[in-house]
Amino acid sequence: MDLHFSSRLCLFFFMITIHLVHFPTHVSAKDVQNLNCSAPFHCANLRNIGYPFWGSNRPEYCGYPGFELDCAGDVPKITIMDRAYKVLHINNESRRINVAREDYWDYNCPANLSNSSLNFSIFNYASDTRNLTLYYSCPASFMNNISGILLPNRFNCSIDGKNSNNYYFSWDSNSFNSSISSAIGAYFRSCANSVVIPVWQSTLRYMVNNLNSVNLTCALRVGFGLQWHANNRLCEECEQSNGNCGYIAKTGEFICYCPNGAYSSSCHSRTGIAASVLGTMVILGILLIVIQALIKKKTREDDRNVEAFIRNHESLAPKRYSYSDVKRMTKSFRDKLGQGGYGEVYKGELPDGQLVAVKVLKNSRCNGEEFINEVASISRTSHVNIVTFLGFCYENKKNALIYELMPNGSLDKFIHNDRNIKLEWKTMYQIAIGIARGLEYLHRGCQVRIVYFDIKPQNILLDEDFCPKKSDFGLAKQAQKKESAISMLHARGTIGYIAPEVYSRRFGGVSHKSDVYSYGMMIIEMVGCTKNLDDEVTDTSICHNLIYERIEPGNDFQFDGVATEEEKKIAKMMILVGFWCIQTNPSERPSMHKVLEMLEGSIENLQIPPKPSLFSAT
Structure with a gap:
């Protein structure tokens, strides 16, 4: 038995029992509120509008915020x-x-x-x-x-x-x-x-x-x-009991207005103190019996959440495959392409002959939430610099995501020192621009702003023409407002690329500027500050200090592997843009739209950015 989960479940039941013994709320105003919310609501040319809508002569407590x-x-x-x-x-x-x-x-x-x-x-x-x-x-x-x-x-x-x-x-x-x-x-x-x-x-x-x-x-x-979605289930119960749905703005709770009072869910939910005490005793009596069963059902609830998500987003989600289909397209997982914390990636082939990459998720990682998160985020995208999502499998803890196959694999194998494969500077430059375009699309071009939160070379895939495409949206998060900060309970991302504000709010609020920081760390790494992610952070700081010294006024810009003046301009431009992106204060970082302007503009127009304070002290 999961002790932590058991404690939370006990607290949940305890709160229910306390709630049950409360008297009906707003009893003194029951007649006025019930009558107001039961009255027909006509608005302009629409007639008989019901909950959750309100406005004009219909009070706010008869509706729901945002309606x-x-x-x-x-x-x-x-x-x-x-x-x-x-x-x-x-x-x-x-x-x-x-x-x-x-x-x-x-x-x-x-x-x-x-x-x-x-x-x-x-x-x-x-x-x-x-x-x-x-x-x-x-x-x-x-x-x-x-x-x-x-x-x-x-x-x-x-x-x-x-x-x-x-x-x-x-x-x-x-x-x-x-x-x-x-x-x-x-x-x-x-x-x-x-x-x-x-x-x-x-x-x-x-x-x-x-x-x-x-x-x-x-x-x-x-x-x-x-x-x-406005407490749909509670409102349905309330209306079936001849009540009228409402909302208490002060407490943020649903309320059911009935002829004899106001109740938490329906007109039959509480009939007096005796029924409340009886309900409390029943719950406490069966608590120890059901808690073990509920723990076992936790996984099933995750499965139901995913199934409900798939049904509600059927038009957005690509084709669903069975696990036998996945085995067939991968020839029983014969050709392994890679492995990471998320699971393993295999080469596959669809019935029409298209080659695909099949990401088989680990059970420990795919607890329902991240699976939904990835499908929900990438299903809303359509961009040349974002990998095409072709389908998925969710079957008895055997979960997989199916993408178009990127023949050249991930970017990291081309930029780390332990590899003999090298890319031309022009190709590196075009890859940096392509990644920036994909991020600008996520931040500005989607129906909602998507913050990626896991920008790193391992998540950038390259097609046959070395066009970069972002993959793995498991940590992505959708923002409700274009300029609003994002609330997060825990840091997310990969050590070495995480923006300072993601792991400590004293640096500022988490927003799309957190992606800008990760992008800056990556293009500096592409230029030459390569590292093993298991190294100490101070190693990266020392590397950044050494690179920054080369762009300071009065220093002659020299860089290993730079042979021509054009390559020198490309390397210097990527370094300047990278250091603008990794400014410690999020407000001092450019947007991805501005990053594209800088990369596609003239290097003579780029100013030298201040040295980020996190590296200045090294």
């Missing part, structure tokens, strides 16, 4: 993550809401070009929702470059009073091989701005066959679907 409706106009509006959406339809039975972005309601060219945002603690995209990307201010030669690859999905938009070249495109509605995807990505990156907007899958399918700006405007007005 306030603005009923002033012809169509209700809801604000999600500081962005206004028009509410087109609400289905209380299926708990679905159909919304459309207000700023794209009448015009495809709003003043503020930014991606759609969503609070995933209370909303999920409906299963039949797909992404549409709008690209603004593309070069005049854009159509000549992509002719033969894409249809001309063009729309009108005037920016600063001038007409510009603008296109819309959906990666979900097209299937390309890696070389064409790389070419398309390169062309689209030449556009000044891009905005990702969800739309219905059926709408997207119609647009592919009927391309014009009018259809784009109509598609954005039709909007997309969301599923809401």
